[in-house]
Each structure stands twice: as structure tokens, then as C-alpha cells.
Amino acid sequence: MLIAHIADLHVSDDGLPVHDLVDTDAATRAVVAALRTLDPPPDIIIAAGDITHDGDGVAAARAKALLAGLPAPVLVCTGNHDRRESLRAAFGRHASDVDDAWMAYTVEDFPVRLIALDAATDDPFVGAMPEAEADWLAARLAEQPDRPTILFLHHPPFDTGIDWMDAIGITIGREALWRVVAAHGNILAILSGHLHRPMVGAWAGVTVYAAPSVMNRVEFIGMRPDGSPEVAIGAAPGYALHETDGTAWSTRLCFVDGHAEEWAMAMPDTYAENSVK
Numbered sequence: 001m002l003i004a005h006i007a008d009l010h011v012s013d014d015g016l017p018v019h020d021l022v023d024t025d026a027a028t029r030a031v032v033a034a035l036r037t038l039d040p041p042p043d044i045i046i047a048a049g050d051i052t053h054d055g056d057g058v059a060a061a062r063a064k065a066l067l068a069g070l071p072a073p074v075l076v077c078t079g080n081h082d083r084r085e086s087l088r089a090a091f092g093r094h095a096s097d098v099d100d101a102w103m104a105y106t107v108e109d110f111p112v113r114l115i116a117l118d119a120a121t122d123d124p125f126v127g128a129m130p131e132a133e134a135d136w137l138a139a140r141l142a143e144q145p146d147r148p149t150i151l152f153l154h155h156p157p158f159d160t161g162i163d164w165m166d167a168i169g170i171t172i173g174r175e176a177l178w179r180v181v182a183a184h185g186n187i188l189a190i191l192s193g194h195l196h197r198p199m200v201g202a203w204a205g206v207t208v209y210a211a212p213s214v215m216n217r218v219e220f221i222g223m224r225p226d227g228s229p230e231v232a233i234g235a236a237p238g239y240a241l242h243e244t245d246g247t248a249w250s251t252r253l254c255f256v257d258g259h260a261e262e263w264a265m266a267m268p269d270t271y272a273e274n275s276v277k
């Protein structure tokens with residue numbers, strides 16, 4: 001099973017560059033064109049949130065149109081810049097997406113089960129995992145406890161070490177998600193976005209991947225003497241390709257200008273170190 005993993009498209013409602021700087025339409029078209037050249041094509045495309053820049057319904061419809069040429073179905077989840085009702089209107093509402101307060105659903109059509117989660121709130125600077133949503137996830141996992149499963153949500157649950165990113169991560173309810181994830185041995189990976197750069201970490205015993213951004217990407221420059229990462233805004237858009245048969249797993253990073261880049265490792269997770277395991 002081949003999964004194309006994109007994130008942070010930030011499509012605008014009028015097609016004009018975001019912040020008067022970044023042509024997110026052009027970036028999205030470039031990634032779509034790159035994905036169309038894949039042979040074999042991906043089985044599924046996961047767009048891990050921030051589909052739109054401002055949550056507007058027109059922007060969500062524009063994003064849907066920009067992604068229409070992709071060679072596989074697209075699954076979306078809610079970013080901190082999105083509004084879930086706009087995403088539902090543009091991309092459809094899954095039968096298992098039953099609670100208006102968050103957009104979470106299961107996809108059963110593939111060898112590996114896929115479950116979308118939603119940690120977005122009305123405040124774009126606050127990520128939260130409601131206890132009731134964690135309970136919903138636990139109930140879904142209990143249905144098929146032995147089936148290989150991938151979770152995807154916009155906010156990666158680990159600490160990145162990039163302080164301004166961690167400040168807008170899941171700052172409420174992470175322990176509820178931790179409990180559910182750690183209690184199930186069939187979760188292959190957690191796919192996310194939000195960081196505007198590729199990063200990988202381990203959390204609750206599961207590997208977490210944050211995709212490169214379609215919009216302008218946060219570039220990893222190096223480590224400062226104090227151990228914190230030095231980053232800059234720039235570099236070409238990209239995506240990740242994950243391949244799995246339910247047991248083995250491989251990931252490639254791809255960028256539209258043809259260059260390759262190492263995955264940056266997440267910083268030691270202060271939350272994980274301080275949590276009951």
C-alpha cells in the first residue's frame with residue numbers, strides 16, 4: 001500500500017499569495033503535478049490539515065478543485081487554519097464522522113485501516129484532544145484490535161523543540177491520546193503536518209511523521225550550542241511517500257525541485273518523559 005502524505009497547503013479564498021508572499025496555488029499545483037508522475041500511483045493521498053489558509057468555504061472548494069487531478073482518493077483532516085464544516089462541505093462527510101465537534105472517521109477500504117483525528121479548536125493557536133474524542137478512538141480501535149492501523153491528524157503529538165511550534169501544538173488533552181495509543185499494539189504510525197517541515201519522532205511507542213509542507217517550508221539549518229534547533233522559512237514544497245504491507249514500513253521524502261533532505265528528529269519529548277507510561 002502506497003500512501004502519499006501531504007500537508008499545509010494553505011489554499012486561499014481568492015487565489016492570491018498568502019501573506020502577499022507565498023503563491024500556495026502554484027505550490028499545490030506543483031505537488032499535484034509531481035504526484036501525477038508517480039509510477040505506480042499512490043493508493044491513497046492523506047492531506048494532513050491546513051488545507052485552507054483561513055478556513056473559508058470558498059478556499060476549501062478551491063483546494064478540492066486544485067487536488068482534483070490527483071491519481072488517488074484524498075483524505076483530509078482538520079488543521080488549525082481550517083474549519084471542519086468547510087472541509088466537510090468541500091470534501092464530503094464520512095459515515096463514521098458522527099460528532100459535529102470534531103472531524104474523526106475511519107476508512108476501511110484498504111489493507112491498512114486509516115483513522116482521521118482532529119485536535120483543532122476555534123483558536124488557531126491552541127490544539128486540544130477532547131477526552132470524548134480519545135474515547136471514540138479507543139472504541140474504534142477495540143473493534144479491530146489486531147488490524148494494522150494508521151492514525152492521521154494535523155498536530156503531531158510530540159515536542160519538536162521548536163518553541164513557537166510547540167506552543168501551538170496539542171497543549172490540552174495529550175495525555176488522553178497517549179493513553180489510547182500506548183494501549184494498542186496495532187498502530188503502525190501517526191501521520192501529521194503542522195510543522196511546515198519534515199520531522200519524525202516516537203511517541204507512546206509509535207513513530208510519528210510530520211510531512212513536508214506544500215506551502216513554504218520551515219528549513220532545518222542546524223543545532224545551536226544550547227541544543228535548540230535553528231530554523232528558517234524557505235525551501236521548496238514537498239511530500240512524503242510511505243509504503244507498507246501492514247508490517248514492514250518505508251518512507252521517502254520528495255521535493256518538487258528534486259532535492260532530498262534528511263528527516264529531522266524530534267527533540268526528546270518532555271511530555272513523554274513526564275507522563276505515566
Ligand SMILES: [Fe+2]
Pocket residue numbers: 008010050079081194196
Ligand atoms: Fe500550516
